[in-house]
Amino acid sequence: MCAKQSTSTVRATGRKLCPICGKASYSLAGVHPQCSQRQADIKTSERLKEVAKKAALNSPRPAATPTVRSWHKRCPECHKDVHVRLARCPCGFAFAQ
Ligand SMILES: [Zn+2]
Numbered sequence: 001m002c003a004k005q006s007t008s009t010v011r012a013t014g015r016k017l018c019p020i021c022g023k024a025s026y027s028l029a030g031v032h033p034q035c036s037q038r039q040a041d042i043k044t045s046e047r048l049k050e051v052a053k054k055a056a057l058n059s060p061r062p063a064a065t066p067t068v069r070s071w072h073k074r075c076p077e078c079h080k081d082v083h084v085r086l087a088r089c090p091c092g093f094a095f096a097q
């Protein structure tokens with residue numbers, strides 16, 4: 001029976017565990033270089049996602065354009081574009097003739 005093999009499953013004391021992958025690291029920082037690089041990549045991609053999200057919020061939406069389509073008038077009640085021939089908006093607002 002090999003007694004040495006049973007100790008491999010026991011957590012090694014004095015050896016730092018990599019906070020990213022959870023495995024023992026031999027480096028002084030306790031983080032595998034490839035793991036820290038991978039985490040940096042994740043952080044960068046997350047930051048880029050945040051920037052893209054903020055840019056999407058700041059940019060005006062196409063639906064919010066104030067221009068009224070031709071042959072349409074805007075209902076002051078529900079702010080929907082209604083055809084000019086309609087005397088009454090689907091919401092119930094009656095246009096002044
Ligand atoms: Zn690691």
Ligand SMILES: [Zn+2]
Nearest residue numbers: 075078089091
């Ligand atoms: Zn309306």
